Amino acid sequence: MNYLAMTGTLVSALSLSSMASAQEYTFRLHHLLSAQAPAHSQMLVPWAERVKELSGGRVDIEIFPAMTLGGAPPELISQVRDGVVDLVWTVNGYTPGLFPRSEVFELPFVYVNDPVATNLAMYDMFDEYLREEYQGVEVMFLHVHAGQGIHMVDDLIRTPADLEGMRMRIPTRTGAWIIEALGATPVAMPVPDLPQALQTGVVDGAFIPWEIIPPLRIQEQTEYQIEGFDRARFGTTTFQVSMNADRWAGLPEDIQAIFREASNREWWAHVGEIWRASDDFGINMAVNAGNTHVTLTEEETAAFQVALEPVVERWVAEVDGLGIDGAALVAAAREAIAANASDM
Template sequence: MKRTTYLVGLAGGIALALGAGLAQAQEHTFKLHHFLSAKAPAHTQMLEPWARAVEENSGGKVKIEIFPSMTLGGRPPELIQQARDGVVDLVWTVNGYTPGLFPRTEVFELPTVFKNDPAAANLAAYDLFESDLKEDYKGVEVMFLHVHAGNGMQMRETEVRSAADLAGKKMRIPTRTGAWVIEALGAIPVAMPVPELPTALQKGVVDGAFIPWEIIPPLRIQEQTQFQIEGANEERFGTATFQVSMNQARWDALPEDIKQAFRDASDREWLAKVGAIWRGTDDFGIKMAVDSGNTHVVLSGDETAAFRAALAPVVDRWVEDVSSKGIDGAALVDKARQLIATNAGAN
């Protein structure tokens, strides 16, 4: 009996010691807040692996707790302010949810600048960050920037093959550059966070949306649409930029080895992988839509060129707009196009 009591006590002591060691090892705990569900590919295939990589790089000193679906409160457009105010440590958010706040980075959203290669755009943004984009991110330390696979058209009832087919249609978009795309095509932009889209489609608040195929499975967009439309060679009509960022004061207080754990998890190799992740989830999404009976429309080369010509003024509008703020928009467009071309096929 005494031996049994001793063994139980010994086992308990070992467990407590191990627990104490683990608690001691995890010296830095972070809350990462975002707007999609825990089932979304962005959560399962990008944010979770990234968080685990940071933890591993830190030798167990870091723990990142991920809170999806705005479970810590607020609405998606408030995420960046939550990070800046230190309400949460880390956020993943869409830059365009706060229009005009990240003007330099918008260059990667523009049609004819972004066409169809998310990995190349991710790497181009990485290459431009320190020299050209960093000024956009006061109050936060950027872990990484990325884009999605690009805005295709997802329509309730309308098969679109030309800008004329969109005349007067109400189209959802999350970014101001996207709103300019819609206006250039003769449609009416309707801004809303993506979780609100299924209800808006179902009720006819919008006729369609410019959004990637990736979002089809988590929001069941195939049930509210009939047509998915993209250009030749998977060309899209611009994209959206995203950021994973940390509160600046929290970052500044970290020891160098912990900062390096985050940097190593957010390097060029990771950004190329993120591009491949979003391309893969996009392919999965369009397959789900087609398997559900939807029509996947791929525009011909001539139809794609006509859209490209119609959208060229969007780039000019952006250059004029940011130039009024003292930003050399024309130079940024040239740099972004050149770096996207240089990094083409990185995934």
């Protein structure tokens, strides 16, 4: 019996030792939305599990949602650059002007309605056009959401003139330019603050995708969800999952290769599919709650396109001043999106 007890103790010790050695690398990933948001449950958690599986359990990524490690959403990029956390998922536009080249994919009618094609375009263009602006981090993947639809508390919008004088929430500076071009007043705020802003009349509506409806219960604060013909949207938002550059540089090549495989081109495309499906789920929830889903006609959508072309021109002039050929970047982005267009 003593021999069996000693053997059992030895086996348990060896097992614990094996488990400890198997998990060699632990990373903390910080982000702004709740654990119920699709970004967390359908994208970040599966990606972390993908890394862990490919590493044979050597890598573990602990995810901290809803800013539980402290700070405000606009501070996420500085947190990862400074090494406060290892990884972040964040909105590029929360730090205006920091990622000017990537903004091209947010522009209205550069981005139209296809997150898969846009993610793949960013993948294909990353090394040549985008990498240099991601100083201090190593990008795991970039993505967009399904695009900005119009959510209104109680005003039906069918023409650009209908938005004149309205106060509208938007997360990015390009989004603010969209609102200004339509004669409305942009109100910047992180998306978790939106429900209260709608309830208290701080804003009359918002430019956000449908996918945010369920986690923030936007259907309870709005009456109308409005989009263009053939799912056309009014620009989009770029996001990044990035690692601290020093942490990345300190990893052995085989672990780096695992992160690269987990974040390969197929994954960037899959992320687009996740956001499209989440968007469809969100609008169905709003309709089932009694909200009105408005699809503009082709002619009505064309009127918005005309009204928003100055936003593209403004962006080109802005980045030209930074030494970036904005017109060439717009042309390259449109070409790459078209080349990757998916059958939605």
